[in-house]
Amino acid sequence: MSSDTFLIKVRNLDVIYGEKIVLKSINLNIRQGEIVCFVGPSGAGKSTLLRHILGEEHPRIGSVYVNRQKVKGPNRDMGFIPQSYSLFPNHTALGNVAQGLYLDRCSFGKNLMYDFLKLFKIKTPFIKAIEAEALACLEKVQMQEHAYKFPHQLSGGQQQRVAIASALSMKPSVLLMDEAFSALDPETKMSIRENLLELKRTNNLTIIFVTHDLDGDVPALSTRLIAVTRHYNGGDHTGAKIAFDSPHPLANEDLSLSERIASPQTVAWIARVKHECFDPNYKQDEQAFTLEHPDALPQTHIVLEETII
């Protein structure tokens, strides 16, 4: 299959902070429409990998491509939902969603003018249209009733819903989430997961998310699991690698979230992930890679294909 079918490509990515090697020879292919879960022990480098795909950090060695373009920084093609500070405190829920629409459609000068008009609560047809669009986005996550509340007036779950609406209002091709649900209660998590799956179905969105919730987020949402774990060579840490890359056993089944989570196949799959990626007695050396996903790549330096250079 041609490498151009992949939406995201990471090639030979090394991340080194000073003397510390964080990631080593990361190679990754992700297709459009996949929901990829990054798991791994704390500090292994999952978020670092995610932030390199986002373009927030620039690799000195290796490259990241999204939509065949080398990633040079965060851009409007990628939605991002962090664990905290996912909303602007000075905007209402509606304002947070509308903010991206204004930035996308107006020049700096026009935005200043609209800020001035909004200060005096003057609504031009353009402002009304933007607000209607933002409200429609909030409706998709059942937050229209809270449209005029500020983030500090919303619960954690409501804030994350608004963050999802805000990210999706830009119609990105990729949605990146960094432990976005970790502070939420199980009920809210379940309802947001359903929201997200519905939005993914309608928009064919690609989602990459970092999580620690192996028993919830991973079996419920993912179509593929990637574990980033530390690797050692003779006791020395040689940087984290993708040690486990596996498709969800029920990725193509049309099941409800609870059925997906409770299925014996999923339970066995998660048990294997826990053993191979989190059990300290499981030897994580050069032979410990479980790269069983059809798109998985070797985690060593590879020669770049001409098509992506």
Next chain:
Amino acid sequence: MRFRFGNRAQIPLWEKILLGVIPFLFAALLYNHFATQRLIENPRDKVLPSVSKMYHSMSEFVMKTDRHSGKQQFFEDLKASVISLIAGISVAFVLALFIGITAGSYPLINALVMPIITVFSAIPPAAIVPVLFMIADPGYELSILFIFMALFFVLVKDIVNQIHKIPRNLNTLLFTKGASELELGRENLYMILPGILQSLKINLPLVWFALLYGETLGAQNGLGTRIFILKRFSANDIIFPYILVITLIAVTVFYGIEFIIRKRYAWYNGDEK
């Protein structure tokens, strides 16, 4: 329970007002006591004039016109001080915003600007007065310059600090929404604006000190100038009302800023939860 240390329970409004008024009443009673005692000892005492004396002297002074200009002196003083105050604060605020946001957003500009800002902020305005008089003969401009010096450096440092405190995630989010660097600066400005107003509010006493000090040294008109001139005649019956006027303006500005923060930036203090 209400006297428990660290208790943050809300006090009813009437109780707040009552408690707030008590120290003022106490101060007024104390003044009246000492003023009466001094007036009994010496009916021509000028140090602590009675309230009625102050009222009559001030009423006369307000109506009195200047022999040369034909204008009412009190209102000329008031106008001069307010203009200096507005000019000094505006120039310092706008320039500090521009330099602060730029220095807070670009590490290279930060490295270029912040050392000189830190060094200049350490220079007491009073120390440069002789130099200023040698170079030019400043009038009311001196108070504007002093206000600028009192406010500008503090605000720049505060703005840089506040820009650095904006979570990195928010700036990343702005880029994912298609913001340019200019848009980033605009959004950051909106986020820090209430904090800067708060900083301005806290630094108002410094501003007043700078205004009055500048006026006593250079200006022809102004509330500070008048107090300085009247001091020669020990005219406390007019000086005290002048101080009262200054206090009233200061309190109005203070609560004006407070009102703007509460009304326009309710999110800043997490109000209306």
